[in-house]
Amino acid sequence: MEVKFNHVTLTYPNGVEVLHDMDFDITDGQLVALLGPSGGGKSTTLNLISGLLSATSGNIYFGDKDVTKQDALGRGVGMVFQNYALYPHMTVLDNIIFPMKMAKVDKSTRKQRALELAQLVRVSDQINKKPSDLSGGQQQRVAIARALAKSPNILLLDEPLSNLDARLRVEMREEIRRIQKETGVTTVFVTHDQSEAMHVADKIMLLNDGRIQQYDAPQSLYENPNNQFVANFIGEPALNVVPADQFDDEVRQLFDGDVATIGIRAEALTNEVKAPAIKMQAVVHEVLSFGRDRQAAISVGSHQLVATEVTTAAPLEQETTLFAALSGVYAFDQSGQRLPLRGDHA
Numbered sequence: 221m222e223v224k225f226n227h228v229t230l231t232y233p234n235g236v237e238v239l240h241d242m243d244f245d246i247t248d249g250q251l252v253a254l255l256g257p258s259g260g261g262k263s264t265t266l267n268l269i270s271g272l273l274s275a276t277s278g279n280i281y282f283g284d285k286d287v288t289k290q291d292a293l294g295r296g297v298g299m300v301f302q303n304y305a306l307y308p309h310m311t312v313l314d315n316i317i318f319p320m321k322m323a324k325v326d327k328s329t330r331k332q333r334a335l336e337l338a339q340l341v342r343v344s345d346q347i348n349k350k351p352s353d354l355s356g357g358q359q360q361r362v363a364i365a366r367a368l369a370k371s372p373n374i375l376l377l378d379e380p381l382s383n384l385d386a387r388l389r390v391e392m393r394e395e396i397r398r399i400q401k402e403t404g405v406t407t408v409f410v411t412h413d414q415s416e417a418m419h420v421a422d423k424i425m426l427l428n429d430g431r432i433q434q435y436d437a438p439q440s441l442y443e444n445p446n447n448q449f450v451a452n453f454i455g456e457p458a459l460n461v462v463p464a465d466q467f468d469d470e471v472r473q474l475f476d477g478d479v480a481t482i483g484i485r486a487e488a489l490t491n492e493v494k495a496p497a498i499k500m501q502a503v504v505h506e507v508l509s510f511g512r513d514r515q516a517a518i519s520v521g522s523h524q525l526v527a528t529e530v531t532t533a534a535p536l537e538q539e540t541t542l543f544a545a546l547s548g549v550y551a552f553d554q555s556g557q558r559l560p561l562r563g564d565h566a
């Protein structure tokens with residue numbers, strides 16, 4: 221089911237507007253990640269989709285239907301929470317059956333559907349156990365099956381992986397993607413972890429201060445950020461940010477507008493030029509290897525940078541010329557807006 225927000229705002233009863241003019245479409249069948257720092261507005265947006273909160277102004281549509289005034293029950297959404305919220309006294313099978321029992325689905329149909337869902341989420345061999353006898357990942361699978369039991373219009377997942385250890389988080393994010401693709405249910409997934417969002421989503425909506433900073437395919441956010449916030453938030457190691465006055469005029473003039481800062485991706489910095497690049501004077505302090513990863517500590521003036529492609533061939537602790545591939549160099553103005561390359565370099 222397509223979801224559409226038309227100029228939606230939300231003001232909490234304390235009078236503070238926390239979501240400003242949210243205008244977006246979620247395409248039917250897609251998995252969208254709501255990503256952003258704490259307080260950015262992810263949960264508030266999710267609760268507006270679910271109907272747990274009502275918009276102060278603007279309209280929300282599911283397909284062609286205006287659901288702005290409809291409550292959570294009427295909207296037919298399935299929810300999965302961070303703590304799974306399974307019924308502890310019921311078996312796995314009964315947990316999955318429960319929403320269908322409430323909806324008065326007949327007994328044999330609901331049992332058959334629950335068994336199919338258990339198979340979909342791969343807990344068929346656990347159906348007679350109680351939630352406390354399952355691992356965190358298995359409990360999450362059951363919570364997803366239960367949320368899908370009533371064939372919801374939209375599946376909403378609120379930080380579903382945050383209680384799992386690192387290895388299980390990676391496994392479960394792949395599982396969520398598989399289950400979403402198999403069922404085709406439009407899914408919204410809240411996370412503050414950019415790497416999780418990058419791996420799981422068809423599109424990422426990056427929120428900060430109750431505004432959409434960018435809503436795009438994961439790779440587009442990485443390669444073509446709208447502003448400094450997006451460029452900083454997406455990518456690991458974080459973007460290197462250097463004031464523009466550390467660069468020659470020639471570099472600043474590559475961009476259209478008044479350049480205040482230059483952002484450089486860690487992997488764009490090299491000690492040999494391989495692609496269209498800018499030059500900079502820098503000092504390499506050390507080059508460390510971690511398995512297949514490398515990390516060099518560099519300074520430009522008094523600014524510390526991290527580079528992943530600078531090799532041990534670089535002389536240490538002395539001024540040297542480094543290059544930054546233009547594809548990983550962004551210029552921002554004073555307000556943090558991205559400045560485009562001038563026509564002849566674009």
Ligand SMILES: Nc1ncnc2c1ncn2[C@@H]1O[C@H](COP(=O)(O)OP(=O)(O)OP(=O)(O)O)[C@@H](O)[C@H]1O
Pocket residue numbers: 232233234236238256257258259260261262263264265412
């Ligand atoms: N009940 C409330 N009353 C007043 N303000 C609220 C309420 N709930 C949230 N806020 C404010 O709304 C803004 C957005 O909060 P929200 O919980 O949506 O952010 P979030 O991105 O989900 O953050 P987190 O990752 O910490 O959950 C914050 O400034 C928060 O302080």
